Amino acid sequence: MKTKSISNNFYLLLISLVSAMGGLLFGYDWVVIGGAKPFYEVFFGIANSPGMQGWVMGSAILGCLIGVMVAGVLSDRYGRKPLMIAASITFTVSAIGTGAVNDIDWFIFYRIFGxxxxxxxxxxxxxxxxxxxxxxxxxxxxxxxQLTIVLGILAAQIANWLIADPVIAGEDMLNTWNGQMGWRWMFWAEVVPSLLFFILVFFIPESPRWLATKHQYTKAESILSRIGGKEYAKTEVATIRTVLQATKEKVNIRLLFQGKMPGILLIGIVIAAFQQWCGLNVIFNYAQEIFAAAGYGVSDILFNIVVTGVTNVIFTFVGMYTVDKLGRRSLMLFGASGLACIYIIMGVCYYLNITGIAVLTMVVLAIACYSMTLAPVTWVVLSEIFPNRIRGMAMAVSTFSLWAACFVLTYTFPLLNSGLGAYGTFWLYGIICILGFIFIKIKLPETKGKSLESIEKELTN
Incomplete structure (x- = not known):
């Protein structure tokens, strides 16, 4: 029995890892631009244009919003697997195109496509x-x-650090290898994992719960039996059928606004937006400005970025270990309160012109706190709280909220940093974290250890 359980968990781990390669590419594509930023900005002549810098950094989010809508509309209709194949192709084309262009408009186009x-x-x-x-x-x-996302982030950070030549103070960046070719190779390095994802996704099964919504119960039971055994599969399929039969109405967007769904959807929308508006992701996207304000040079900044990436990975493991033990709600409350305290201290450091290791320490603490709480747990909650039949649509709405919030965060940081200063900006993020804590405390139920169908019954009945 023990051997069978290990075998089943191994199969589940394999198909989860293949699916999660989408997260790895998400992380790499999202963060690689931060290390390339000092070089492509000089190449394209936007180093002194905060508005253009914000648009270039935020342009990928416009593509994210399009991608979320595509996934939401098509995944409930055609399945999860075809959309993952489409994502792998998109990552590959974007990586090649972004590194090949010599025009800022085409650069932005491929960032949107990615x-x-x-x-x-x-x-x-x-x-x-x-x-x-x-x-x-x-x-x-x-x-x-989330682990593969942060591994993708770390891979991008290490690739950027290894690819970039040492930067000499006072040199003409435009006429260096970094300014002409280095930033291109940072983007091209993504082609290897994106092609691997494209190949491997053909070997994983379709989602059994999606198959069940299409009344393909035999296929669903076959897949679930490989994961948990025949008895587990029969029980799960029977429960899924019972829940589906209780909701005969044809799947359409109106279901999102009926019964208790608006309240559940509100939780998803706010939790998703809060994961971005807590402010942590600006540290990855604008690491250059944050560490430069703390007194570091470009080469030191690239190394510090790797330090933050390693921290991100280590504490994601902590989150993975505790999420099924401590629960989703308690981890999110800890994350919101912890970040609020850290941002207050970071703001004080910038306000008093305390630079160097003090700021780096606060950044590392913020990443540790975020990586084991809000970063992974948000995705867990969003994947759990919505009913089977409309999970694709409902999660798309929540993920749309996440990327819309991310666009606002990414686009406004240079403006806030310029207008409020680094200290005022981080104090503002601290206030948002306090508001997020209050919302989670009042609205978010605990979903630890419950089946998706059990959660659905609790939230909708």
């Missing part, structure tokens, strides 16, 4: 894993998606 892949992957990968995982281990397995 954003479509990010939007699809951010919606589909955690949802697929949630739909194949048993309730008692679902939090841990959905968190694999």
């Amino acid at each position: 954003g479509i892949g990010i939007g699809i992957a951010s919606n589909l990968s955690p949802m697929y894993i949630a739909e194949v995982s048993p309730g008692e281990v679902r939090g841990k397995f959905v968190s694999i998606n």
